[in-house]
Amino acid sequence: MNTGNLRLSRRGMIGSLAALGASAALPLPAWARGASLTHAGRGFGEVSGEDIRLAIGNHHFATGGRSGHAVAVNGTVPGPLLRLREGQDVRITVANDLDESSSIHWHGLLLPFQFDGVPGISFPGIAPHSSFTYEFPIRQSGTYWWHSHSGLQEQAGHYGPIVIESAEPDPRYDRDYVVLLSEFTPMHPHQIARKLKVGEHYFNYQMQTATEGDMSGADRRMWGAMRMNPRDISDVTGATYTYLVNGHGPADDLEFAFEPGERVRLRFINGSAMTFFNVRLPGVPMTVIAADGQDVSEVEVDEFQIGVAETYDVIVRPPSGSHALVAEAMDRSGMGIASLTSHPGHRASPPPLRKPVTLTMADMGMGSMEGMDHGAMDMDHSMRDTSNLPADVKVGPGIDMVAPMPVDRMDYPGLGLDAVSHRVLRYTDLKAKRMNPHRTVEREMEIHLTGNMERYMWSFDGRKFSAVTDDPIRFGYDERVRVKLVNDTMMAHPIHLHGHFFELVNGADHMHQPLKHTVVVQPGGTATFDLTANEPGDWAFHCHLLYHMHAGMMQTVTVRPFPAGTGA
Secondary structure, eight states, X not given: OOGGGGOOOHHHHHHHHHHHHHHHTSOOOHHHHTOSOOBOEESOOEEESSEEEEEEEEEEEXXXXXXXXXXXXXXXXSOOEEEEETTOEEEEEEEEOSSSOBOOEEETOOOOGGGSOOBTTTBOOBOTTEEEEEEEEOOOOEEEEEEOOSTTGGGGTOXXXXXXXXXXXXXXOSEEEEEEEEXXXXXXXHHHHHHHHHOTTTTOOOOOOTTOSSXXXXXXXXXXXXXXXXXXXXXXXXXXXXXXXXXXXXXXXXXXXXXXXXXXXXXEEEOOSSOOEEEEOTTOOEEEEEETTEEEEEEEESEEEEOTTOEEEEEEOOOSSEEEEEEEETTSSOEEXXXXXXXXXOOOOOOOOOOOOOOOGGGGTOOOOTTOOOOHHHHXXXXXXXXXXXXXXXXXXXXXXXXXXXXXXTTOOOTTOSSOSSOBOOGGGOOBSSOOOOOOOOEEEEEEEEXXXXXXXXEETTBOHHHHTTSOEEEETTEEEEEEEEEOSSSOEEEEETTOOEEEOSSSOGGGOOEESEEEEOTTEEEEEEEEEOSOEEEEEEESSHHHHHTTOEEEEEXXXXXXXXXX
């Protein structure tokens, strides 16, 4: 390295300071001045056809008592519903009217990798004040969504739903609604990221006090020794978020109408940046018919937890009246609310927020604590013992915790739902409705989800995305691989693989393992899936908690070689 390039003379420093002052004097964009911004509409319109046009722009958004800058598409937050049809070819032209690069990723869609929409992996992004045209065939049906993969624009409103109609009509329902769950905050996303980096508990107003709860003195000493808090459920909370249903906050009195006796399909999409939601219609059973756009055998539940980026389709047959549709944040700091009603103008009363969730030793990867005799310092030592990690995990400041006894948690319903008295969906309830081709696993691999919460560092195998861009996860084309994800952290992570569906190893027989594109890996637990890598190209693989991905929990998956005749 030429150290001469690192020296800075007094004259050079003065020049640099002058340039900095000049740059500070440059005019701010209109949105930063709070001027000339149109108000984005709540909710979304609908676009369809073979040739679709979308426009990304700066807007202002308000709901309840909160208002601020937003990145809207076609003037609304969320952006428009794309209603497509299985078997069609679509051409989508996206105009970027921002002063920064942007993009759209078609979440869950099977398409050529160069149209997947991830800057730096599959294309260069859409430059400011330019446009890009995506062209691809529609090879599937179901419920999906789209969002920016540039910076933190998704948090600011740059997302929307997709419904792909099946080539065969579905007679199971009479009415169909999209229910897109998300959040709004007037705080700039980069300010949120900075606050999390400075203090990971910044937005958590539910931290457990020294005298609160039923915890024993030994348990308190144990948590204290680990320098962790059992209420560390969500990084960003209702302290700054207003939770939205189709862009509407709780005060907006959003209604979904129905006629008594109708079967209503509700397409739930978690399009949030950071929030797991617990979804229920108190008193109305829900029949789950699809997960991540793929049909599953019907299973009736009263509540389900939906991780960031997941989708679930349910059918309900509500009795006459008004019913609260509740999407309660997993940490119970707020909820999104709407009414499913046969009486227009009648608002259903939502239930109160439930008690805050408290983590257990099982969530720390300690398994069951019954009958175990460990001191707090011994527990602390075992949770920071990196000697049992595989050799390919990079041990360093990016890892502050290791789950000493991680176990498969596919049967876990989600934080806060393991003790409720009613029926809650579990991954082990899901079975593919159509038979999968039988393939023998050819290779197995293990990937650790790692992090340092105090420094807000997140990674795969101890390596941040910036450190692994030249060392992707490699799959041979059409290779069948069993992937085991090990969560060494105390937070749930929704892990998403672009361009593919994988089969959850959830106890179903090999021919009926459910297909998903996103899997929640529970704290201190493992999740396993079987992947047939039959979509060639370069694909993103990441935690879908936006600030975790932004902080490094992302990798590139490359599938090679390209099959003959693809033109690649």
